[in-house]
Amino acid sequence: MFRVFTAFLFISVVYAKHEIYDGASVYEVQVENEAQSKVVSTLEEQLGLDIWSRPGPSRSGMVLVPKNSKEEFAYKLRLAGIKFQTTVDNVKEQLEIEDRLLAAASDKISYDRSNKAALPLNRVYRWQEVENHMVQLAQTYPDKVTLVNGGPTYEGRPVNYLRVSTTNFQDLSKPVVFIMSLLHSREWITQAATLYALDQLLVNNTESDLINDIDWIIMPTANPDGYIFSHDSDRFWRKNRKYGRRCMGVDLNRNYDINWGTESSDSPCYEDYHGTEPFSEPESVVTKKILEEHQDRIQLFLDIHSYGSYVLYGYGNGELPPNGEALSSVGVLIGDAIDAAKLTNNPNYTVGNLAQTLYPASGGSQDYALSVGVPYSYCLELPAFRGSSSITGFLVDPEFIEQAGYETWEGIKAGARYALNNYRMRKEI
Ligand SMILES: *[C@@H]1O[C@H](CO)[C@@H](O)[C@H](O)[C@H]1NC(C)=O
Numbered sequence: 001m002f003r004v005f006t007a008f009l010f011i012s013v014v015y016a017k018h019e020i021y022d023g024a025s026v027y028e029v030q031v032e033n034e035a036q037s038k039v040v041s042t043l044e045e046q047l048g049l050d051i052w053s054r055p056g057p058s059r060s061g062m063v064l065v066p067k068n069s070k071e072e073f074a075y076k077l078r079l080a081g082i083k084f085q086t087t088v089d090n091v092k093e094q095l096e097i098e099d100r101l102l103a104a105a106s107d108k109i110s111y112d113r114s115n116k117a118a119l120p121l122n123r124v125y126r127w128q129e130v131e132n133h134m135v136q137l138a139q140t141y142p143d144k145v146t147l148v149n150g151g152p153t154y155e156g157r158p159v160n161y162l163r164v165s166t167t168n169f170q171d172l173s174k175p176v177v178f179i180m181s182l183l184h185s186r187e188w189i190t191q192a193a194t195l196y197a198l199d200q201l202l203v204n205n206t207e208s209d210l211i212n213d214i215d216w217i218i219m220p221t222a223n224p225d226g227y228i229f230s231h232d233s234d235r236f237w238r239k240n241r242k243y244g245r246r247c248m249g250v251d252l253n254r255n256y257d258i259n260w261g262t263e264s265s266d267s268p269c270y271e272d273y274h275g276t277e278p279f280s281e282p283e284s285v286v287t288k289k290i291l292e293e294h295q296d297r298i299q300l301f302l303d304i305h306s307y308g309s310y311v312l313y314g315y316g317n318g319e320l321p322p323n324g325e326a327l328s329s330v331g332v333l334i335g336d337a338i339d340a341a342k343l344t345n346n347p348n349y350t351v352g353n354l355a356q357t358l359y360p361a362s363g364g365s366q367d368y369a370l371s372v373g374v375p376y377s378y379c380l381e382l383p384a385f386r387g388s389s390s391i392t393g394f395l396v397d398p399e400f401i402e403q404a405g406y407e408t409w410e411g412i413k414a415g416a417r418y419a420l421n422n423y424r425m426r427k428e429i
């Protein structure tokens with residue numbers, strides 16, 4: 001009897017998880033001008049919208065609308081003459097499909113590599129599993145890998161990362177490449193990029209220049225509290241878990257001190273809330289410390305996000321840094337390398353300045369890295385999977401995980417090799 005009861009409890013907890021999205025819909029919104037785009041933005045707080053991608057005159061946007069706001073949303077958009085159509089009728093159903101796909105994929109592990117340190121990319125890993133994996137890599141490759149605790153999160157978890165180096169970061173003539181994922185916790189597919197990079201550098205170490213001539217900093221989970229919350233409570237959680245009386249969380253990618261507060265929200269209820277002051281959040285301080293510590297050597301910084309298939313560079317207010325042209329051409333190099341390896345159903349990558357390509361945004365990691373002197377600093381937006389799957393956007397189809405890791409790695413390699421050669425040239429001059 002007791003067992004039956006606990007089983008029932010367990011099931012109801014699992015299903016209650018997506019209850020907030022029961023009846024919520026995702027709409028594709030097409031605006032014709034900035035004024036219409038503003039209308040959508042003003043409805044954001046009023047109707048509790050989650051704007052997955054902001055509509056602009058040149059591209060449509062995706063907006064998640066809670067069940068109770070759908071009627072008013074449709075009314076207001078029609079009133080303003082804005083076109084929209086439903087792409088997901090009931091978000092909860094898509095979340096259940098994702099759960100089922102991921103559960104089925106982890107049941108059929110078909111991995112034949114004997115190396116214990118290899119991690120099959122057939123599913124999304126929980127925070128603790130990734131932590132264990134990093135410990136395992138540090139133990140298996142003690143002369144190449146160091147596990148570093150970058151500092152505590154708001155809730156007190158360590159933000160851990162790996163230093164990968166054949167010379168224990170002591171050879172200052174080597175450039176450093178810094179890659180991180182999951183700063184926005186709901187962007188689960190981005191985990192594949194950092195885990196795949198670790199796998200290729202260490203387990204399948206076939207390209208020796210990458211590990212011999214470059215020091216790597218790889219941080220798979222840049223926002224642990226948010227990431228755990230996105231698994232346990234709210235799949236679309238993006239921010240950290242900073243306490244707020246009305247609304248929780250700060251958008252870590254608006255919290256860096258570069259142009260802080262100019263193109264972001266000062267309301268804690270917005271997805272792009274920038275926090276009370278620059279670097280108010282311990283998680284963004286972690287990145288700051290790393291960038292400061294290796295300021296002279298970090299040649300390439302890649303903050304991996306999803307989705308949209310973009311290679312984006314600063315500044316987020318539309319102003320280009322002095323090396324803007326080089327930033328653009330190396331961005332194209334990265335984008336082309338990914339395009340050459342991508343699935344045919346997915347779109348080509350678009351490369352450009354963040355504000356000119358997508359929308360203005362301030363206080364982002366790629367801007368901060370530029371501002372401290374990293375020459376090649378990008379935000380990558382991995383694609384949403386356009387395969388046979390019925391789920392899209394931030395949701396992950398296990399069919400795409402390894403591919404996402406593989407194609408992104410092609411881009412990372414191209415960027416890293418460019419950075420390496422360029423760094424050598426700089427040293428020689
Ligand atoms: C190992 O690396 C090589 C060269 O990049 C690549 O062709 C191959 O697919 C990789 N193998 C695995 C199992 O990842």
Ligand SMILES: *[C@@H]1O[C@H](CO)[C@@H](O)[C@H](O)[C@H]1NC(C)=O
Nearest residue numbers: 336339340344346347348349
């Ligand atoms: C993507 O890029 C390739 C190579 O530049 C080009 O041949 C192809 O037409 C592009 N595809 C789309 C859909 O734009």
Ligand SMILES: [Zn+2]
Nearest residue numbers: 184187305306
């Ligand atoms: Zn993001």
